[in-house]
Amino acid sequence: MPLRLFNTLTGQLDTLVPMDGATLRMYACGPTVYDYGHIGNFRTFLQIDVLRRFLELTGMRIHHVMNITDVDDKIIRNAAEAGIPISEYTPRYVEAFFEDMDALRIERPEQIARATGHIPRMVELVQKLAAAGAAYRAEDGSWYFRLSAFPAYGKLSKKDLSGMEDGARVDVDEYEKDSARDFALWKAAKPGETAWDTPIGRGRPGWHIECSAMAMEYLGESFDLHAGGEDLMFPHHENEIAQSESVTHKQFARHWMHVRFLLVDGRKMSKSEGNFYTLRDLLLKGYKASAIRLALISVPYRHQLNFTFDGLMEATNAIERLRTFHQRLVKGAFAAGESPQIQEAAQRAQADYLAALGNDLNTAEARAPIFELIRSANTAIDQGEFLAGDRDAILAVLASFDAVFDVIEDHDAEPTRKALAWAEQAGRMAEVAPELVARQSLSDEAIDALVAERTLAKKQRNFARADQIRNELAEKGIVIEDAKDGVRWKRK
RNA sequence: GCACCGGUGGCGAAGUGGCUAACGCGCAGGUCUGCAAAACCUGUAUACGCGGGUUCGAUCCCCGCCCGGUGCUCCA
Incomplete structure (x- = not known):
């Protein structure tokens, strides 16, 4: 079953095929580790996980690189406030990030690359851009990308910048740029800030350059798929394309996937709206990690998902049904043989399930045949018409469902236990739901x-x-x- | 302001130019049970935002409008 996946670049569903005919090479923008991850972050990572798992289910080999941004303005600011170097500030959030990924059963990418571990590669790229006339050094020692050097700029986000007035909205501290739209490749060090001494001067990387440098380092100048949240499309991904293609003159990523934002109670999640949740917040309220996973993946990635606690309850109950049924099959005693109707229903469910996922990862549609199969199997069991061979056939369908959704097998105790341990250590036991304490x-x-x-x-x-x-x-x-x-x- | 996306039963959410418009959740009744739970059956259901148009036929295509959301700036 091939995957037809919406490609932001072409604006249509394109079949995802490895260009080298063997391994799909993909890059996904990972977290900036300045705080605990929130459910919006994890919706994106979960949907990329669905993509990965579906491709694996269809037998595709994948090489997936994810970056961790461990140096940026927020990190520098927060570390300074805490009075520690960023090298001491970021590890706890890196660790927390992977703990949360594990809780949500998000598969690890084949490779994880940290920005601070790739400074020389970024510097090289800036040098190459300068040599190609696409980068220039400003008076303060910062380096900028010259947008006018890349006429294709805007091809991903479909923006036409030709009509934009230069200088209409120049930030005060960016007066040294030739053009307001030029973006930073390398930021000159300010006193007291984290900085590296390099051939292009003392400073730190701009935000976009790390992804170009690391993607090309590990995946080559051209690769198959680049994925991330919708907000990254512009300017981040657009800038990556400009930087990379200005040096290589080859197509950077062939296929671009963007996951839409989630809303919480109908509004964009933000701390000021008071509708901001980390994974830990939800676990401490007593929700299971599996329910959070299912709630966040059940709405297809290209649609806005309105996250609500009612939705979490719905997911909790749906999982309950799946697990109860699974147990019924595993523990039940059935006579030998097969019944043709059940066999046929199982085959059809499997085919419909795969077809739905193959159609732009339509997770909502993919659930339907599974639940239909459960109902017909339950009916057959109640009527005593269900045989051992039917069980095997249906367990196989459930296994392929769980290969992507991964909610039937119960792994919920560990994340909750860890969240409680964390709350205790972080002095946040007051936030723990009383029912959760009782339950434990x-x-x-x-x-x-x-x-x-x-x-x-x-x-x-x-x-x-x-x-x-x-x-x-x-x-x-x-x-x-x-x-x-x-x-x-x-x-x- | 410009651009993009959405508005489907009580809620969430698929989908299709024409057969009974998936699936999940919720609620009610029934079967089973000491009572429950689980499961099944039935109901909830006259569900496709509004107004035009195209068409033999539109929820699905086109136009306008209303409502919600998002992007245009750091952001998954």
């Missing part, structure tokens, strides 16, 4: 003991005691199910 208060062994006591009470027809135990457990988020083949319990 019983060990599996204690629950097993209570469940056994209840089963005994039931056998003795002491229903008052049995219900009392069930209520006690329910208060701590433990749900009991009396099935034909025994008693099950699960944490809500």
